[in-house]
Amino acid sequence: MKRLASWGLQTALGLLVVSFAAFTIITLMPADPVEIAIRTWNLPATDETVAALRQDWGLDRPLISRYLRWGWDFLHGDWGRSFRTGEPVLTEFLHRLPLSLSIGIAGLCLALMLALPLGFAAAVKPGGLADRFSRLLSVFTQSTPVFATGLVLIWVFGVQLRWIRPFANDGASLVLAITLVALHSTAVLTRVYRQSLQEAATQPWFATARAKGLSETQALWRHAHPSAFYAVLAAVHSEAGWVIGSAAAMEILFGLPGISQFLVQSISMRDQMVLQSYVMVVAFWMVSVDLLARLIMLRLEPRLT
């Protein structure tokens, strides 16, 4: 319980630091959102227009005052209004984020589900079909952009075979997007899992387990798997960041109405409230994955955590 409270405190402090750092960086970016808006919307660049926009967007107040005000409002469910669309940021996020998160979470879960059997099969027979396939997958996903792979798969399954309607935003098209997101993580987690199983197999206690009459497969599963799974969970944490980028690419490729297309346009307009909220959502996603991984690891092996 004490450990959980400590993690909770660390997480809250981490989010606070991230929020302040992000707010400061976004605010101090060289381009002024008011100037950008005036240029993009062809607004008359009169002193009155500039002053009205600065006041409307709260840009006429000192940074600390704006940050405190933003933080208070953010915690109370008011995430501000998008400079660009004029809509409440929270509403935009509530409409778009579920889809983005679903793709990310499903991609990560699918990667885990595929990586464990593949990695195990690769470890049982090094140099075998599964091992060679996982190595090939690893090289392929490292060297080919997910966007290009996506275009090829859409052409094969959507245009040639007509098995799916890739842009219908239905279940099948989402499955393809999720699979593409999962590919990279599957390759990474498979290799991590396989490597950990192989390392465990070189330990003296593994030889003892074999001496007791267990087959290689049985010994790997019963004695090497727990520590290898522990390593996989640690790797999941780093993959959580990768998944965000892949999900964004898939949203643009499949034309999915997630948060990424909205974000790309918001970046070019220096839409501070949107960027700040996005940073917070990503930070929350990262700490949530971290916390979940830690809890599972704690459950698996309390002494190591």
Add this chain to the structure above:
Amino acid sequence: MSIPFRPRLSGALIATSALVAVAWPVAATEPLRVGATFITSGVDPAKGSNGWALTSHGVGENLFTVDRQGKLVPELAEKAERTGELTWTITLKAGRRFSDGSPVTAAALAAGFERTFANNKAALATGGKLSFAAADDLTLKVSTERPVPLIEALFAEWPLIAYKPSAEGGQAIFTGPYEIADFKADAALQLKPNTHFEGASKRASVTLKRFGDAQAMALAFQSGELDLAFGLPSEIATRLKGDPALTVKSFAVGYQYFAFLNTTRPVVQDKSVRQAIDLAVDRKELAAAINGGTPATGAYAPYFPFAGSQARPTDPAKAAAILDAAGWTKGADGIRAKDGKALKLLAITYPQRPDLVTMLPVVKAQLARIGIGLDTQIVDNISEAAASGNFDIALWAQHTAPSGDPAFFLNSMLRSGASLNYTKYASPDFDAIIDRFATTGDPAERIQIALDAQAKLFDDVPVSFLVSPVWYVGVSERLQGYEPWGSDYHVLRADIGESK
């Protein structure tokens, strides 16, 4: 109790027929699925280029417009009469309604136009700031800041979409054949027929989906997921034309592809460099690269009477001689330099016009032949990038006569200090030429002014005109009757050509 086979069969047939009867109208009213690489950035018609986009999406209309022959015709207005040097009276058509059912009145439109002129500098290009007064429900009095001999053309310009501002910051109300049902910024627009526009019952609703990648849109069309794919990349369109199951139509557009040359940048402000760039570009090669179109003759598509008659010349030898004479000498790496400074420029363009992306490396190779190095960038928000001035060359696509008249493009993009003058070209002589537009409504005289203005541009080269393109659209069987015209100013229209 068992039911004999025949009654069971009859029952099944009746049930199936009933199901088909119920399901048929549903299938028949399935939304049309339209794909494009652009979508309005918002629903406020006074912001940026939303006025153009909302008209293109079939949501809004203008007082006057251009028909498929490129002729200026009344739309919401019936006629316009000049009553003084700076005053006009516009009579509105009777019986027109906004999509909320309220009548289109002079007062409502005046409120919308006043709002646009207060919030969008692009509206000021031709006549300066206009003021409006409703004399009665169908009579709109207009005063211009500068003389405007052809007010019909001014009201056909894209910023001047007609609308009724809503009370309390809600959405504006429009008059077009479609009404916005749902809008997801940067992703999709759901449209339903405007029930107060003639023929609403014959129109299906529309789902307009924005594709961030033109290749993905082409795949969506190939996989049968789009009834209309607007703006297929030319290299794909050529391939798709070979597929008998797909229909791809091409059409000449009023757009021109050109290169803005930033006259405020240290190197490009040298006129000899701009002239060399203009001469070094092989326009035939560019047209071939995008599989369509012809070398540009000037600022306008060749079918306009005010277009130039000769293709812009290509002469790399002369370009090299101009640079030699200006002191730009070739180094060992093939790049020219002067006073220790390399002739290396930054060229930008944007993915929403895939043809420009195709053209960019070709331009780079052509300029390299005369010793000009090019760094290239694809930027997502070209308006912002161009307005920031951080470029030497910007490849650009623009409809240069959207109202059927040559004045708007020259006034809004090349007049000294104009809001969209990204080249920062400032020439009193050029301004004096286009000032003459304000003095005459005579078509022949306006053609001559446009030709004089183009001659001045050819000489000063703030812009290098490249290609008059051909565009491609893919249509499904359901939209076989769709005839593309009006470039992308009228993509969704009342006469969309849906087969029944």
